[in-house]
Amino acid sequence: MRISPIAILVVVVLAILLFGAKRLPDLARSLGQSMRILKSETKAMRTEGGEAEEPQAAPAPKTIKAAPGVPGPSRPVVADEQPSQETTQPR
Template sequence: MFGRLGAPEIILILVVIILLFGAKKLPDMARSLGKSARILKSEAKAMKEEGNSSAQAPTSGEQPPAQRTIQAAPGDVTSSRPVNEPTDTTQR
């Protein structure tokens, strides 16, 4: 029933989307969606690298975590901000 979308159906869907959101807002929405995807991808990569480095790091010496900077896009310094890593406050 809904398995196959042809060219007329896709064109109709695109026309409805343009009518609903307006042609002026669509580029801004696509830009913000791309920026969000880049941020999500960089955070996932940073978490993966952090997980790998913490598994290989020796546990004998406690070192303060290095501060990271999140950027919305490569080379975008206007929206970059420092991130404070959560610290473990429990006492052993």
Template sequence: MMGNLKPLEILLIVAVIFLLFGAKKLPDMARSLGKSARILKSEAKAMKKDGEAEDAAAASSVADQAPQAQAAPRTIQAAPGDVTSSRPVSEPNRTAQG
């Protein structure tokens, strides 16, 4: 459907958007959209770095530790008293660092 748009139709859509939002709001909207995209990208990179560092630390600490007794899995419920949608949750094994 979108592949069949002709240049005149695209121009008409852009003109309608321009009329709806006005000349003053469009640059501000574009600026805030670009800022949001940059923030999202930087946060995603930071989370990826943290995840890689955490995985490396966990792998080295697991090799150094003796096996521990496994606790019963916790359960998360969607609503209080709603047992039909509850599911077990696996939690990462975290060690005390001192």
């Protein structure tokens, strides 16, 4: 499918009538910037997608279990976990 020169001329004349000759360069400039941004974003998404296809196995967290017969915490304690800042005060 080819676009004829007459069709291009009609589109240009309509654009001049709608937007005016003074605003067309600004519109073309903003369209070019939008296309550059779109191109860079799609390129970034492709590179991120390529890395996501090869997932790396994350190391499993180390848990500390209580010895049999010794009361332990209500949930397993993760060795990499930071201790909470809660302080208990005697009453």
